[in-house]
Amino acid sequence: MFKKKSSSALSTAASYLSAVSEADARARAHGGTPNSTPALSLSSSLTTSSEDTVLDESGAEVVNALLYPRLPPTSEQVFTTVHTEFGHCANEDYRYTSQHRAGTSYKSNAEQDPPYYILLTTYLSYLMVICLGHLRDFVGKRMRPSFYKHLVARNGYAALNSDFDSFYTRRLKSRIDDCFSHPVTGVPGRTIVLLDRYSPDNNATLIPTGTRTRALNISSYNYLGFAQGKGACADAVEESVWRYGVSSGGTRLEGGTLDLHLQAEALVARFVGMEDALISSMGFATNSTIIPALVSKGCLVVSDEFNHASIRYGVRLSGASVRMFKHNDMQSLEALLREVISQGQPKTHRPWKKILLIVEGLYSMEGTLVNLPVVMELKKKYKFSLFIDEAHSIGALGPHGRGVADYFGINPRSIDILMGTFTKSFGAAGGYIAGNKALIDRLRLQGHSGVYAEAMTPPVLTQVLASMASIMGVTLPAEKTVSPALPLLRSSADLHMPEPEPECAYPGTAPAAALPSWMPLVPSLVDGSDGRVRLRRLAFNTRYLNRGLRKLGFITYGHDDSPVVPLLLFNLGKMAVFSRMMRTRATPIVVVVVGYPATALVTSRVRFCLSAAHTKEDVDTVLTACDEIGDVLDLKKAAGERWPLQEIIDRAVELVNMLEVP
Amino acid sequence: MSGTASTLEPLFSFVTSSYAALETNFFKIPGSAVVARYVKSSHQNDPGRTLLEVILIIFAVRTLLQSRTRADHSGKHFIQFNEQEIDDLVDEWSPEPLAQPLSAQEKADLASVPVIVGPTGPKPKLSTGKTVTNLASYNFAGLAGNSVIKERAIDTLRKYGLGSCGPPGFYGTQDVHIQLEKDIADFLGTEAAIIYSQAFSTISSVIPAFCKRGDVIVADRGVNFAIQKGLQISRCTVRWYDHNDMESLEQVLESVEKERRKKKGPLTRRFIVTEGIFDHDGAMSDLPKLVELKEKYKYRLILDESVSFGSIGRTGRGLTELYNVPASQVDMLVGSIANGLSSCGGFCAGSSVVVNHQRINGTSFVFSAAMPAMLSVAASEGINILRSTPSILSTLHDNVRAVRAVLDRVDCIAIPSHPASAIIHLTIRWPAPATLQAPPAGASPGKPSNPLSVLPRDAPQFDVELEERLLQDVVDEALAQGVLVTRARRLRGQELVEARPSVRLAVSAALTRKECEKAANVVKTAFVKVLGKRR
Numbered sequence A: 001m002f003k004k005k006s007s008s009a010l011s012t013a014a015s016y017l018s019a020v021s022e023a024d025a026r027a028r029a030h031g032g033t034p035n036s037t038p039a040l041s042l043s044s045s046l047t048t049s050s051e052d053t054v055l056d057e058s059g060a061e062v063v064n065a066l067l068y069p070r071l072p073p074t075s076e077q078v079f080t081t082v083h084t085e086f087g088h089c090a091n092e093d094y095r096y097t098s099q100h101r102a103g104t105s106y107k108s109n110a111e112q113d114p115p116y117y118i119l120l121t122t123y124l125s126y127l128m129v130i131c132l133g134h135l136r137d138f139v140g141k142r143m144r145p146s147f148y149k150h151l152v153a154r155n156g157y158a159a160l161n162s163d164f165d166s167f168y169t170r171r172l173k174s175r176i177d178d179c180f181s182h183p184v185t186g187v188p189g190r191t192i193v194l195l196d197r198y199s200p201d202n203n204a205t206l207i208p209t210g211t212r213t214r215a216l217n218i219s220s221y222n223y224l225g226f227a228q229g230k231g232a233c234a235d236a237v238e239e240s241v242w243r244y245g246v247s248s249g250g251t252r253l254e255g256g257t258l259d260l261h262l263q264a265e266a267l268v269a270r271f272v273g274m275e276d277a278l279i280s281s282m283g284f285a286t287n288s289t290i291i292p293a294l295v296s297k298g299c300l301v302v303s304d305e306f307n308h309a310s311i312r313y314g315v316r317l318s319g320a321s322v323r324m325f326k327h328n329d330m331q332s333l334e335a336l337l338r339e340v341i342s343q344g345q346p347k348t349h350r351p352w353k354k355i356l357l358i359v360e361g362l363y364s365m366e367g368t369l370v371n372l373p374v375v376m377e378l379k380k381k382y383k384f385s386l387f388i389d390e391a392h393s394i395g396a397l398g399p400h401g402r403g404v405a406d407y408f409g410i411n412p413r414s415i416d417i418l419m420g421t422f423t424k425s426f427g428a429a430g431g432y433i434a435g436n437k438a439l440i441d442r443l444r445l446q447g448h449s450g451v452y453a454e455a456m457t458p459p460v461l462t463q464v465l466a467s468m469a470s471i472m473g474v475t476l477p478a479e480k481t482v483s484p485a486l487p488l489l490r491s492s493a494d495l496h497m498p499e500p501e502p503e504c505a506y507p508g509t510a511p512a513a514a515l516p517s518w519m520p521l522v523p524s525l526v527d528g529s530d531g532r533v534r535l536r537r538l539a540f541n542t543r544y545l546n547r548g549l550r551k552l553g554f555i556t557y558g559h560d561d562s563p564v565v566p567l568l569l570f571n572l573g574k575m576a577v578f579s580r581m582m583r584t585r586a587t588p589i590v591v592v593v594v595g596y597p598a599t600a601l602v603t604s605r606v607r608f609c610l611s612a613a614h615t616k617e618d619v620d621t622v623l624t625a626c627d628e629i630g631d632v633l634d635l636k637k638a639a640g641e642r643w644p645l646q647e648i649i650d651r652a653v654e655l656v657n658m659l660e661v662p
Numbered sequence B: 001m002s003g004t005a006s007t008l009e010p011l012f013s014f015v016t017s018s019y020a021a022l023e024t025n026f027f028k029i030p031g032s033a034v035v036a037r038y039v040k041s042s043h044q045n046d047p048g049r050t051l052l053e054v055i056l057i058i059f060a061v062r063t064l065l066q067s068r069t070r071a072d073h074s075g076k077h078f079i080q081f082n083e084q085e086i087d088d089l090v091d092e093w094s095p096e097p098l099a100q101p102l103s104a105q106e107k108a109d110l111a112s113v114p115v116i117v118g119p120t121g122p123k124p125k126l127s128t129g130k131t132v133t134n135l136a137s138y139n140f141a142g143l144a145g146n147s148v149i150k151e152r153a154i155d156t157l158r159k160y161g162l163g164s165c166g167p168p169g170f171y172g173t174q175d176v177h178i179q180l181e182k183d184i185a186d187f188l189g190t191e192a193a194i195i196y197s198q199a200f201s202t203i204s205s206v207i208p209a210f211c212k213r214g215d216v217i218v219a220d221r222g223v224n225f226a227i228q229k230g231l232q233i234s235r236c237t238v239r240w241y242d243h244n245d246m247e248s249l250e251q252v253l254e255s256v257e258k259e260r261r262k263k264k265g266p267l268t269r270r271f272i273v274t275e276g277i278f279d280h281d282g283a284m285s286d287l288p289k290l291v292e293l294k295e296k297y298k299y300r301l302i303l304d305e306s307v308s309f310g311s312i313g314r315t316g317r318g319l320t321e322l323y324n325v326p327a328s329q330v331d332m333l334v335g336s337i338a339n340g341l342s343s344c345g346g347f348c349a350g351s352s353v354v355v356n357h358q359r360i361n362g363t364s365f366v367f368s369a370a371m372p373a374m375l376s377v378a379a380s381e382g383i384n385i386l387r388s389t390p391s392i393l394s395t396l397h398d399n400v401r402a403v404r405a406v407l408d409r410v411d412c413i414a415i416p417s418h419p420a421s422a423i424i425h426l427t428i429r430w431p432a433p434a435t436l437q438a439p440p441a442g443a444s445p446g447k448p449s450n451p452l453s454v455l456p457r458d459a460p461q462f463d464v465e466l467e468e469r470l471l472q473d474v475v476d477e478a479l480a481q482g483v484l485v486t487r488a489r490r491l492r493g494q495e496l497v498e499a500r501p502s503v504r505l506a507v508s509a510a511l512t513r514k515e516c517e518k519a520a521n522v523v524k525t526a527f528v529k530v531l532g533k534r535r
């Protein structure tokens, strides 16, 4: 095979060296100028065709639906965003506020079971694919041993990944590999540009065709639509790159701390309503490197069964014991708590040193919110510490976008630790941990990231600062005449360590002193209108799609206010077909399909992630597509009242504003 | 009697009718006839066996259904309480606080962290208002603040926005990521490469992606914290060899081989895990020897080049370039884009089998968002600059030599780092008898260390607290003289082997030779001043 050839060709150092220098020469010849990377010569071809990320594509009339608003803006309406990144939607009716109704108890949509024949055929299809896979392996190993070379022991080396271990990947997942890891380009905003590919050999290789397709993007975690190449945040980031470059040069404790880190941490703390916060350069690592600093041997972690891999990774490193409870089931949680507290540590029955309950604010595969009101009651009674991973809920939930606590109207200070990531709602990267000052200081020293992991880079920090300020709105210093378009000048003395406001109002605005003085502030950011519109548009889109799908008769999981909407497909094969049908529609739509092992065997699903960047028409488009495909794939199995598609589209506002959907 | 029979009659008829229904339904299931025939015939042969089989099936179903996390109420350690008792126990229980407040020492520790105002680089400005010479930040090739990189990054920002808003599997893979992977693979001369969005999380995901329970890892005793965490997660059998000691490695490999032959166990995956330049002390691995040993004993080599990539070799390709060893002979070559290319993230280069395996099994690759596009392009551009301007690395190496020339022969400083290493660890050399405490690795004759234990046989003794305090004084003194250096920060108590406290310099090509010499002299003076007081 290829590997064999290349390694034998490069077996001597001399030939290796010459190969490497050849590669250098090739790279240099490629770019023309010595400093242009192939990456950019490629990506620049993307925009040379026209300004404004509008791509030159074939089938113009198709793409128009994505490129231009259905209703052209009137002369009074000014849109400052690029429609493909952040859709134009001026209709004030298409707004809603994400908030829990006081006095009611939290309830997710009932998880409906599909008819038995669907379950049966699902199991049968697994059985069939597995049998077929084994059969193909059996024959293949005899007929084409070279294809299995890397899967069996050879030359005294055990296989890196035996044929048994990789069976699922090779024989099941590879059948639908064209639905995963699709390469894209451009802003992952309201639309996204797919780099088309095809496979001549059943997905063993996927070859780029060189063409591109712009598709409606209902897959990226871009809840508030901050994935933008144009606009206030991008301007701020550009300014920061000119000033700071792209590197922070090391770990936080070893010379990698910039003033931007302190500013961003202070703003995050203010945003989530906690005393202090720390920032880490990767969301995954925020969990995996901080949880070990919180709990250790002799402590117990009580964990929701569907918690994210990063949490499980961190807990495993910590050495603490773990017990799981049924997903979001408060009775199961209470029973477990009673048991573990009364029994104490295994064998010795010594009381646990600490019990840490770890839950997520919004579950990204289920669309459920944590039942926080009940958790808080349990917390009072059972005295455990509470850690909420708000990776998906921060920014996406609550009337002020401050996450689940805001959504349920609960004081965040009554929660011990709030964790979240910037990858989702803020269009940035990395994560934070917020809590009281003593705790956060302890984690700064004791967490693995502060000492060993690279600090967050300046452009990412700036995106965090700008997008957060945009959601919060900015309070300008009183004595200044309001000239927000100008960068605010301040003395450099208060550059870091923004002093605490008198009565740090939560959920309040960001004082201008908390932001870098060079950050350009546009009026819509200062008065908070930009953020408010994003929050309210997201809330509308969310409820509209959730309820629309159910009115069409689909089985969905989760809560109506969850911007993650899982639609159940059940059958393995339907995952692939659904994804392909969506992608090849006249208005292409990209969706995420997930199946085993990310979900239970029979609950394969497609997951929609809504965004403030979508317009109501975009959600209409998605509903229409689901309606048609749902008929073809026999997916409409839910009980309950149904509406025809047109009625849903026409009565969208009414549907969203209903208290309960019958 | 008849009374009971008549009352029982409806029950009997119900049982028979439901049995009949069950039977007809059962035979509707495809394949049921076979099962029925099997049961019948086995029952004919031996009625006891039916019972046994039924019990077996029930048992199997029970074990399957019993979740591992469910309480073992039946366990012998389970105590039965009534509700009242539980309530009392709940009331009684008082947990420890989640975190102990910092001690005065720890507070001072945290306060001593320097804050840079404005961009980092060779001459940053600190929050104290002072402009200093930077020997603390990783900026080997001086790429931080490079204006070409800035321009590229901003171009990319305008086309891609900042975040990728999704994990690589779900539309987070952008063409710039694919390009960076290709650039790295080309640069190193491997078949493929994969990028992770944080350097620290790279190797701690790479190791568990390949090494499972039962596999064997032979690792250096001095590996960095990220590797230690990777080993811990992978749960495989770990054997340790003395820090950077190839003889010790060979002995351990030999002993593992013997053990395997004795046990006649199956062939398992075996790995050698070590670093190119060690983060803990700057020592350098003997790569040709490593490759020779790994091929002799049929191990795979996982080499962490987080420090050496971007700082060693003619153009910064790392140890493989320095030693002229084809990178394809290192099975998994892990490096840091953050350190080496002044961007963010890490990578693992290797064969396409190795790389593709990680795309599904690398935990922090699969479950985390892809790197921001502009940082990916910044890294590609960094590679391009390294490629086209070899003078950068020769400047760096000159600077390293200049610093070493000043610091190498100072009484109170011991330098465990390799002369070519761009990170230089300075430890305290105590006068007279104490100098015997750190014999050059491998020189101790007699019995080798126990490969089962991470602790070496005669571990050097040192007073961590005292040395850290003195070194902090050195750092403060140097800072007062306008040179930013840092203590190598460690998670004391969490590292498997405590590393000797040290001051860590990171030399940069962005400084001139003069500046480096001057800064090194300041550090030297600071050492002499602080330690001289104690003599």
Ligand SMILES: Cc1ncc(COP(=O)(O)O)c(C=O)c1O
Binding pocket: A282, A283, A284, A285, A287, A308, A310, A360, A364, A389, A391, A392, A421, A422, A423, A429, A430, A431, B367, B368, B369
């Ligand atoms: C609950 C949760 N925590 C943490 C993460 C990791 O965040 P990041 O992608 O920023 O590494 C995710 C991302 O998918 C998540 O869903």
